[in-house]
Amino acid sequence: MTEPITYLFVPGDRPDRFGKALTSGADRIIIDLEDSVLADHKMAARDAIAAAALDWQNVIVRINPVDTVHFEFDMSLLRSVPVRMVMLPKTESSDMISRVNRSLDKKCAMLPQIETVKSLFALQDILHADRVDRVAFGHLDFALDLGSSTDKDSLLYARSQIVHHSRYAEKPAPIDSVTAEFRDTDTVSAEAKAAKNLGFGGKLIIHPAQDLPVKKGFAPSPADIAWAKSVVQIIEKSGSGALAADGSMIDKPVEIRARHIIERAGKIS
Incomplete structure (x- = not known):
């Protein structure tokens, strides 16, 4: 089976975009309850997800971190919908993944995000946790935690470690983080190609216009x-x-x- 390449984020409080995202050509859509949704909009976002007619085979829900007040509310939502995969932001241990698994009354694949230095040094623990499918890099939060620039040279070590640890754990190649620029398709393709050359197997995207440029970058020349x-x-x-x-x-x-x-x-x- 071919692993998905493009993962398109959609804010959970924008149900008007759910259908458009599902027909955008992206391999998977990630309905977000975390960073793109303000705290006082999160309940409305959960209600929107619960009410939406979604193709759950291609939908992932990104929840809020397990140590936030929003986590249990997110779990209540996920128990009410036929979700198949959950994205876990700021995952720093297998215990965090286990907590999600225990809170659900179903078997869901887990997609942890590596977004802190602690995450990086816990990669084997995270990758071998129950139901983990593959991992995704979150370079913006990682650079913030590290106190570094977000450019590719500054984060080369982290990206390489994520690829190497994924291979060692015999998991699918990891997913690279977003490219903030979506109008400049050449930049999007170039960053996708750089990720592919490093060993990544896919990329997070923030706009439907990034789907084809990313796939072009991952395709052989x-x-x-x-x-x-x-x-x-x-x-x-x-x-x-x-x-x-x-x-x-x-x-x-x-x-x-x-x-x-x-x-x-x-x-x-």
């Missing part, structure tokens, strides 16, 4: 596809192992990479 096809063609013609083509050695890892590129190109297209 025409040059990559041409290279992959030439490698497979040479291998299939020769029927042997290590070969030289255009001055490059073709052995098993190269063959596997080439076939993965071709497969990914077909799925994303």
